[in-house]
Amino acid sequence: MTAPVSIRSVSHTFGDFQALSDVSLEIGAGEYVTLLGPSGCGKTTLLSVLGGFIDPTAGEVLIDGRDMTRVAPAKRPTTTMFQDYALFPHMSLRDNVAFGLRMGGMGRAARYEVAHEMLDLVGLAHAAATRPHALSGGQRQRVALARALAVKPDVLLLDEPLGALDLKLRRAMQDELKAIQRRVGTTFVHVTHDQEEAMAIADRIVVMNAGRIEDEGPPARIYREPATLFAADFMGEMNHIPARSDGSVVTTSFGPLPGLRAARGDAVLCIRPEALRSGEGALSFGPGEIKVSAFFGTYTRVQVVPEAAPDLVLTAHLPPSEMPEPGSRLTLSADAPAFSLFPTGN
Amino acid sequence: MMRLLPWAYLIVAFVFIYLPVASLVLFSFQDGGLPVPPFEGPSLRWYADILSDGDVMAALGNSLLVAAGSAALACALGFLAAYGLARHVLPGSALIRGLLIAPLTVSYLIVGLGLLIVIQRTGLGLSLMTAGIGHVVINLPLCFAIIYASMGAQQQNAERAARDLGADEFRVITLVTIPMLAPAIAAAFFLSVTLSWDEFIISFLLTRFDVTLPVEIWSMLRSGLSPRLNAIGSLVFLVSVTAVLILEIFVFRKNRS
Amino acid sequence: MSRPAPRLQGAGFVAPALLWTLAFFVVPFLVMGAMSLATLEGRTLVWGLSLANYTELTEKAYLWRAVMVSMEITLTVTVVSVVLAYPLAWIIAFRVPQRWQRLALLLAILPFWTSYVVRSYAWLLVLAREGVVNQTLMSLGLISEPVTLANTRFATVTGFVHFFVMLLTLTIYANLVQLSPNYRRAAMDLGASAFQTFRHVILPLTLPGIVTGAFLTFVLCIGDYVTPQILGGNTELTVPQVIMVQLGRRADFPLASALAIVLMAIVTLVYILSARWLRLDRI
Known part of the structure; x- marks a missing residue:
């Protein structure tokens, strides 16, 4: 399942701090978008607004054309993959992945079947009965992905999903994330501060700074012809x-x-x-x-x-x-x- | 309605928690002979009364002596054991740790009863000293556990650096280990002081002529409610709270920053 | 310059504490065990291997009754304290704003540091026949005769619950705040209601804290003499009260020792039953 997202003039303040100022963004159904910027730029706040964990001070969020601005996280067609994965340590992988379906009232046999499908998708079907603490960082990340996708969300929100992994694993997981997104077709919104990750994975990059969007577009365009000096510097x-x-x-x-x-x-x-x-060229120094x-x-x-x-x-x-x-x-x-x-x- | 419910619960809980303490302190200022409503006063006559009572003052002095002495000894023993176990590989160290912690899981009454039997068998007399021994037994596990838990790799590297620069074992401990562990040692000390200061049953079983304050209060209790008891109780509470606040402000605050 | 071998040196550091614990805890405990197998003939102590003190437990009704009373009071106190403390810890952890949390917690457990004799006396002040509650209710005209509150099991339980609510609030709070807030967010995000989040995620994750706190409550409650003596009076006796009676009036050390061993056995049994969830290293 998939849906377009439309963010209209969203602003948010924490006390005196302006975390988001008048942000507008259109995301197409099935698109893979990364929100890129330094820490404190507002990218995680924007993701929380999409997920329903923060009520923005102003503006609105539409998913599939419906106003979701003040709808609780449970009632939104979005799921979030948290930075620390937030896998429930007292449940097996199967129960973790099936959790959302169980909350939706699905019977045990049916939800376990879906859970196995999802674990299979991320290559962990053999470990369905184990607990999260037995897993490596990369495996936990896969389980979190399977759990978030099991409820068939229209939009998947990923908060620095690869931040805890070492560089080599990170590059491998980027390819995998992208491949899984292509297969399920869900709209992915992915927050990162790593511009190489953003370029490797995204259909479209949104560069943010100080609560505003500096630039948005395909990776190659942003790299070669950045719209602002900030975007130019941040991309490399x-x-x-x-x-x-x-x-x-x-x-x-x-x-x-x-x-x-x-x-x-x-x-x-x-x-x-x-x-x-x-040597000499059109512009010589x-x-x-x-x-x-x-x-x-x-x-x-x-x-x-x-x-x-x-x-x-x-x-x-x-x-x-x-x-x-x-x-x-x-x-x-x-x-x-x-x-x-x-x-x-x- | 649902938003107010938690706050209502919080208020009811605090009323429950503070009802006895507030009654105790309020009626310690009672001008009449009974510490119950209606409140007459305020008056400091009961404080004057107990402060001029020789028995009470002697018991207070005894309590402070036992608390400070037993806490200091428990800390010293606890520190040495923690240092030995954290820095040296010893055979049966898991067993030793378990043995040192064991008194925590036994009620004070049983610790006191066991000591009482042995002291009577050996013919030693009961005194403040024997009560102090009992208090070290119950505080040593806490001191050991607190100090042992705070001996991390960071301290160990600093100790190695000091040794590398030529410090002998005694200097390593006094110039590096103890200063680095000062917050944990202070926490263990103040916690022990508070527990010993408040402890009744061991002191009751193991003292005879010189008694500690809780034992003195206990014997005054036989005459029922009295503003004198309120005044002593308030003073005891004040001392405990002061120790806890010192711990909170100077030890934990510093620890966090 | 010769240095002692490290192993010997380490033993030297540990020895004082270890000897202290052996001399003043382990040895007295063993002597108490031996004492529980001795008998009293007239006023003279006869050492032996008699189980008479233990069989007396089943033969003499007041002894068995004391064990039952202790168990009933302790279980009531443990359950009531957990049920009252959990919401309090929850509110402090999740409703009180971050910057006030430490203060709220400090205030919630400050009276915990009152001496237990003083604390029990303070409750007597509140509950006695001429105490604060009765005087207040009568002056408000709500009752004409004082209500009997003190010298009852209710008073004992109230005094205990007061103390253990503070202890449990501390342990449960510590458990709640160390959970990543993302657990709650993840559960809500996947469609769980507030109750489902609590039931399936928060409660199982805080179970170790609850069990640890409940175990401490059990151990401290069942071994306490002061609270039932001051607040419960002599209407019904708990095991510690009976032990003190044996020591005082009758100087029956063998029976007192046997009762102490029985108390320890009960605690050990409860420890074994709850060991699966206990995290004593977290205390």
Whole structure:
């Protein structure tokens, strides 16, 4: 089962703290959306509003077109997978997964059948009779997923579901989560602070900061053409180059920029390290001195102080075949579509 | 209605919990001869009365002596045992731990009765000392358990560091272990003081001429309700509460921050 | 410089406490056990291996009666205390705002630290014939004659329940707040009503705390002499009261020891029955 979700002008305050300010978001049925941002950005509050654990101060939440803003969690077509999984330690995996069905009044035989199906889906059918404490972190995470999906929710809410796992397991579980979501077709809303996880898993990423949505869209678009400076920085490492616009031409320490326009005032030019290459290009940063050069396997990371702007450090990811010596000179450049420009006020 | 129910329950519960204590304290200020309504006063005459009563004051002094002495000894023994068991591999350590904790599960009456029989058999006289011995028996398990539970790996690493820097065993204990465990030791000490200060049955069985305050109160009880008893009871309560509040404010607060 | 072997050194630290416990707890306990098998002929003590003191328990009605009274009072107190304390702990844990919780808990258990003699006297003050309750009710004109409240089993149970409600509130509260709030959220989220959440999730998860608290209540209640003596009077005697009678008036140490052993046996039995849920290390 699946349904679209529509969040309309939702705001929420905790005492003096504005956790959400006027957030609106449309999520399509069957979509996999991640809410991405640093801690305190409001992503978990937004998830709690969707799950019914928090009544927002203002705004409304519609699921499948029906107003759910003040409906109790039990009565919503949503289920939540909690960060600590909240598996009931006194119940077997089977009873954990069947819990929601039991509350719905389903008979023992029928609910155990569904529980087995769900445990099978996450590869734990053989352990149905064991208790949660016997499981590893990754297995608990699967059981929590099975329990949340067993009641056939329209929308599954996942609160940092992979946060407690080590990096390797995390990457493996991302693929699995995505595969399971494709099979069941349920709308998934997934909260994380890990941008690599968000990119690996989401159909659409919603970047949040200070209670607002900074940017939303497919991962590749947000990475390459972020809407705001915050989104640009949060999605990965970024070179910042101060720039200035007189209304028609944008200029940096490296000269005027071709093909870019901005309103009059100060701005910052952003370029990802992997967009920089050695040699001349459409935008050249001229020669500079290499301060640091380190081999990272799939690339070589160099830090260069350009002669034209000695108080700037440019970071570049060069092909691993290039291994320039620190202290030597290098010319860096980039091609026009690889950078974004953000005004910084005045 | 359903929202108010919990608060109503809370209020009723607090009335129940505080009814006896409030009656005790209120009527200790009674001006008349009976500590019951209607309240006349307030008057401090019963406090003046007991504070000038030699027997009561002697019992109070005895109680403080026994409480402080037995708590200090129980803490010292408990600390040493906890240190030995936490830092050294000993044969049968599970058995030793069980044995040290065992008196917790036996009622005070039985602890007192056993000691009384042995003391009478050996012909030793009953005194404050014998009551103090009994109080160490019941407080030692608590002191041991509290201090043992707080001896974590963090302390052990600090002890290793101190040893590495040349400290001998005595200096390790006095300069590293005890300061790091100070909150737990203080908690054990104040808890023991409170329990010993309030304890009746062991003191009743194991003292004879010099008695502790609860035993003195017990013998005054035979004459029925009296504002003097209210006044003593209020003072006893005040001392216990002070010890508990010291524990709460200085030990647990600090612990949490 | 020679250092003692670590093992010897460790034993040196443990020895004082261990010797103290052996000398003043284990040995007296064994002597008491031996004493329970001795007999009193006239006023002289005869050591032996007689079970006479134990068989007397079934032969003499007042002894058996005391065991029954102790059991009845203790069970009543345990059940009533748990039933009253659980909602109180619940309200403090889940209804009282976070910042006031510690204060509310401290206040709820502060009178716990009154000496038990003083606490029982305070209840006598409240319940006596000319006590606070009777005087208040009479001055309000609700009753014309004082109601008998003190010197009854009701008074004993009230005094005990007062004490153990505070103890149990503490243990149950500690158990409730250490549960992740997500357990409740997860149950509600999966469609459980408030009652179902309590019945299927919170209650099973707090059972160890309840059983531990109930066990403590049982042990402390069945062994207490002061409360039944002051509040119950001599209308019916509990085992500790009978023990004190043996010690005082009759100096019958063998019978007193046998009764003490019986008390311990009852506690041990209850321990075995509840061991599955007990978490004594959490006290």
